[in-house]
Amino acid sequence: MTEESNSPMTDTDSTTTGPLVPEDITADSPFTLPGFFDALAEDRLVAARCTECDQHMLPPRPACYGCGSRAVTIEEQPRSGEVISYTSVNRPPSAFAHLAPITVAVVELDSSARLTGRVETPLEEVSIGDRVELQVRDPETVGIDPEFDLSYEEDWPIHVFELM
Numbered sequence: 001m002t003e004e005s006n007s008p009m010t011d012t013d014s015t016t017t018g019p020l021v022p023e024d025i026t027a028d029s030p031f032t033l034p035g036f037f038d039a040l041a042e043d044r045l046v047a048a049r050c051t052e053c054d055q056h057m058l059p060p061r062p063a064c065y066g067c068g069s070r071a072v073t074i075e076e077q078p079r080s081g082e083v084i085s086y087t088s089v090n091r092p093p094s095a096f097a098h099l100a101p102i103t104v105a106v107v108e109l110d111s112s113a114r115l116t117g118r119v120e121t122p123l124e125e126v127s128i129g130d131r132v133e134l135q136v137r138d139p140e141t142v143g144i145d146p147e148f149d150l151s152y153e154e155d156w157p158i159h160v161f162e163l164m
Contacts, residue, residue: 030046031062032062037156040156040159041136044076048060048075051071051072053067058115077113078110079109079134080109081115082107083128083129084105084106085105086103086104086105086106087103095144099142101123102118103119104117105126117134118161119162119163131164137159139156144158
């Protein structure tokens with residue numbers, strides 16, 4: 001919460017710190033999964049960064065999973081990065097079954113934050129070290145059946161990586 005108001009902080013400057021008590025964590029906080037997807041829907045990729053150990057957390061968390069500190073800030077992230085691991089998912093969740101097999105990669109963004117996501121390329125065309133760029137898509141344009149969404153996921157965008 002800011003001193004000036006009773007609303008959660010949602011800006012992305014170095015003064016934004018993680019919630020210190022559970023009451024500070026609201027659904028629209030950038031330190032929650034809904035808050036992360038709200039930012040993504042606004043075409044912003046944000047991560048938490050620990051000011052004590054410099055660990056990046058993506059999606060953001062209210063406390064560092066590296067050192068346990070709550071001294072975390074929200075920072076905009078670059079959309080480009082490098083594939084550091086990848087695999088094929090041959091039996092994905094029902095909403096994605098029509099896209100099978102799905103190539104999924106762990107991407108280290110240029111900021112050193114890591115994000116897992118689908119790569120829109122067949123498995124045999126992906127390699128460790130490939131440069132990729134994050135794209136944000138509306139679930140309907142990807143053909144995701146809204147019947148498979150949980151109620152809180154209806155407005156969440158889909159993120160995919162494309163080879164550069």
